[in-house]
Amino acid sequence: MNPISTGAVPEGAALDHVVINVLQRMDEAAACFAALGFQLTPRGHHSLGSINHLMMTPGAYLELVGLPETGPQRRDVLDSPFGLNGLVLRSADADATYARLAAAGVGASPPVAFSRPVTVNGRNQEARFRTVRSAEGLFPAGRLYHCEHLTPELVWRSGWFVHPNGFAGIEALTVESPEPEAEAGRLAAACGAPAEAGDEGWRIRLGVTTVAIVPGDRARMSNLSLLFTDLDALEGRARLLPGAVWTRLGPDAATLALPAFDLRFHCRAGS
Template sequence: MKNAVSRSTFGGLDHVVINTMRDMDAAAVAFTILGFRLTPRGHHSLGSINHLMMTPGPYLELVGVPPEGLQRQDVVDSPFGLNGLVIACADADATFASLEQTGLPVEPPVAFSRPVTFSGQTEVAEFRTVRFPAACFPAGRIYHCEHLTPDLIWRPEWQVHPNGFCRISKLVVTSPDPAMDVDRYAAACNAVAHQDREGWFVPLGDFRLDVVPGPVARFMELDLLFGTLDEIERRAVAMPNVVWVRQAATCATLRLAEFNLSLTCRSPR
């Protein structure tokens, strides 16, 4: 059923996507060992599979394709690793109409669903998305998502993580021409580009998209916030093929080469 009060406002961050392609099993094991609480595996009607790492606000999604059957082409064709920036919207039709005015190519809303099982019962979560063609943003997918059943996604039991994960704070994107590309990212997010001492960025509530110089367009690094770094550090240093580098008491870098992934982990203390 549709929640009476929308969790999302047009232009805010909804979630960030990590594309595991056909390595979902390995990714789910790795993130569980690192102390993230994963939702049960979902199977989308479009032909993709997922696990979520929820917070009270924006969440982190592992997406991939099943080994057999329908396989979602935009997942197969998109970059491996960090590859999706998803903006919240309350009305996909209104979002599509607004984005058409930006001059960016935009595709009409698409509806899809997936079963969600909790407390011994199964419900159907429903979504509508508004996407840009892949060539529009070669660094990764950017799209808007309307949650028709947010109460099936933001469940309290999925928001507490053994490692203390609590928020997504920043995505760093490289670009050969940040000054030009930041305006396109801002238009796609229904936001305004800004510049500070660190460079160009697009603020989306308490999240920011940083667009920095780089030889190719790429979703480079994601910043995550934790209550403390002690538990995720304890878990990360015990894992093979994982690199944990502590820069300060409140900041560390976590690299998972197996999934082409670099995470900056921060805490307030």
Template sequence: MRGMEPAAAIFAALGFTLTPLGRHSLGSINHLMMAPGAYLELVGVPETGKQRQEVLDSPTGLSGLVFKADDADATFARLEAAVLKPSPPVAFSRPVEIEGETLEARFRTVRVAVELFPAGRVYFCEHLTPELVWRTEWLSHPNGFVGMDRIEVMSTAPAADAARYAAAAGSTPESTTAGWSVGLDDFSIDVVAGGGPRFRTLGLRFDGLDTVRDKAAGVSDALWDESGEGLATLIIPSLELRMECRSIR
């Protein structure tokens, strides 16, 4: 998204702990909201200087789905064998300040063909320096955020798209009453028929919803709708974001 400062301000007001602004060597900027083994990312481009074209081309709202890669080269080979037209691994970095010392967080990513995943960018990221990203001070959130459990993908061809997501994830699609689901440990990609293609909803987990509900009430650009015991929908219209908030209690 563009306008990083207002987006970050909204999430901070909602009670998320954001990492300091990161500046990647490929021409993008980000803030992360960390959870064990995963993170929610606000990504954009700097106002001046190098700007990453694929980020510029991304829609507002949920625009990317990133899988963990233990070995970018092996991931590239697997995706190539699955005929997902991956791009060769790309290395990049960003400076991180830890206890007054500037260090370099390093990554390697593999992207799959955009035309095969029209809902949004899909790629794999190998973290070469995970100790600089998953820091204790960034894993605790005032609103009780503890992770993510699903993403809903609107599709004009749910069965075909679910098969591609499953091939990318090394999983198997399962038919559901709403469409198709691709399971990934404690996360699922739910592909449903709709006006897409687009990523429609992100499922977030919280240690109780009271705090995030109260925080949302104080944010003018946040709409909170209780939809059941321990379940609510949080919409941020200016960012075109729809999030399903679930209590783990």
């Protein structure tokens, strides 16, 4: 089959990060991922009314997002499903991204600016962002939005790239849908990258990461494939973590399920 047409494809379509929504369970989630050997950035407090921890790589990263115990509650986080549910694309210019989506017929909200305090080398600074969020209901599997980093030097810091478990990157995200071809078309238009048909569904390349859209009974982000330098450190930690389900598939592959957070990871050793 031919790729789904998306009109003009901007150069550099790439994944920025993937979001795991833990709602009011941030302390529990942060402790879980730290026990698995991920290095978490210090807790961030967004001006929109959400909190987060990041698990950084030199490329795309993982984000735990949740809600503070008191104060404003970010509505799009509060109304989003628990677990894996956020696909965030990188934007060099939020205004240009919004214009592109409008031209492609992809519903989206105008850019929104927000920030969070960051302490770097003892100095208090503000990490600032502008995001363009796709229209509610357009992607039933979860939230999809584009993020322009106004202060990337406060997010990508080499000291945060080193993880005790060897976490090195995001290889793939699987999206299940009762209508995978239609879902692939909408995602392709939003991402600005073609969707290629294969034997099991559709594939969209976002830099080094693949988004796979496959048939499913309901729309959801069902699986995240992560890369590690090797699996031994992660396996040792996973086997000691209550509730974690570790299954070795071979020398360089395994699955890790965290039922408490409705998460399933495919883990692979490689560069």
